[in-house]
Amino acid sequence: MDDDIYEFIPKIENEIFELRLIKQEDADNLILVYNDPKNQEILNDCSGFNCDFGYEIKTSDDMRKCIKAWLDAYKLHTFVRLSIIDKSDQNIIGTIEVFKKSSTDEFCPSALVLRIDMLYKYENEMYIKSLLSLIIDKIVTIFSATGIVTRATPIAEKRIMALKENGFSLSNYSFKDQHGRNETYADFWVFNID
Numbered sequence: 001m002d003d004d005i006y007e008f009i010p011k012i013e014n015e016i017f018e019l020r021l022i023k024q025e026d027a028d029n030l031i032l033v034y035n036d037p038k039n040q041e042i043l044n045d046c047s048g049f050n051c052d053f054g055y056e057i058k059t060s061d062d063m064r065k066c067i068k069a070w071l072d073a074y075k076l077h078t079f080v081r082l083s084i085i086d087k088s089d090q091n092i093i094g095t096i097e098v099f100k101k102s103s104t105d106e107f108c109p110s111a112l113v114l115r116i117d118m119l120y121k122y123e124n125e126m127y128i129k130s131l132l133s134l135i136i137d138k139i140v141t142i143f144s145a146t147g148i149v150t151r152a153t154p155i156a157e158k159r160i161m162a163l164k165e166n167g168f169s170l171s172n173y174s175f176k177d178q179h180g181r182n183e184t185y186a187d188f189w190v191f192n193i194d
Contacts, residue, residue: 005142006077012138016130019082019139022070022095026083027063029092034063038120042156070097084118084131094118096135100143111190112145116159128162136166140193147192151185163189 012019033039034057057063070081079099083092097115114135116128140148150168152159174186 005080006074009080009082010138010142012082012134012142013087014130014134014137016087016127017134018085018087019096019134020085021074022067022081022083024064024067026092027060027067030067030083030095031057031060031063033094033117033119034066036120039117042120042123042159043117070095086122093122096131098135098139098143100145101149110145111147111149112140112143114148114150116150123156124158125162125165128159129165132162132166132168136191145193147190150189151187152189153187160189163191167191 009021034043057066070079073079074081079097081095081097084094084096085091086093094117096117097113099113101111101113112135116131118127118131122128135148148168149171150163152163154160168189168191171188171190173188
């Protein structure tokens with residue numbers, strides 16, 4: 001079933017958020033996410049381990065190039081980048097990136113790898129819990145995943161509280177960077193489907 005999402009994305013929504021495939025028209029909203037210094041601190045710390053797209057965004061043109069790269073990755077079945085829409089005003093307030101991990105390691109072998117990038121004002125327990133429940137209820141099923149792996153470092157206190165309240169636990173696992181940088185990443189939070 002997980003290959004199906006690369007052909008068709010079903011309606012994914014709850015009372016607060018809707019998720020849909022990113023579009024070029026999202027650029028003007030998303031530049032507010034990726035060009036905000038408050039966001040950058042959390043995004044670089046919590047998400048930088050698995051994706052370099054989105055950093056160094058200065059203009060709408062930069063954002064459109066980034067979106068093109070995300071859409072190209074989608075066409076290649078590398079990952080899915082979905083825009084997060086606040087249903088109260090229909091504004092795009094961020095993105096999530098998901099893909100199914102195929103390697104076997106300390107994490108469950110068919111875990112969904114999750115990255116969350118959103119406006120700083122949404123970095124609170126209520127919004128993150130709502131987004132996580134949507135991902136757990138819908139996206140895990142779409143990918144036929146057995147769990148979720150995401151990264152949240154101590155700087156993201158509210159995100160960590162929401163992860164804990166949604167059944168995530170901190171893993172002891174860490175891994176070395178595979179892009180030639182001499183770095184080791186930790187602070188992974190895991191949710192296993194029972």
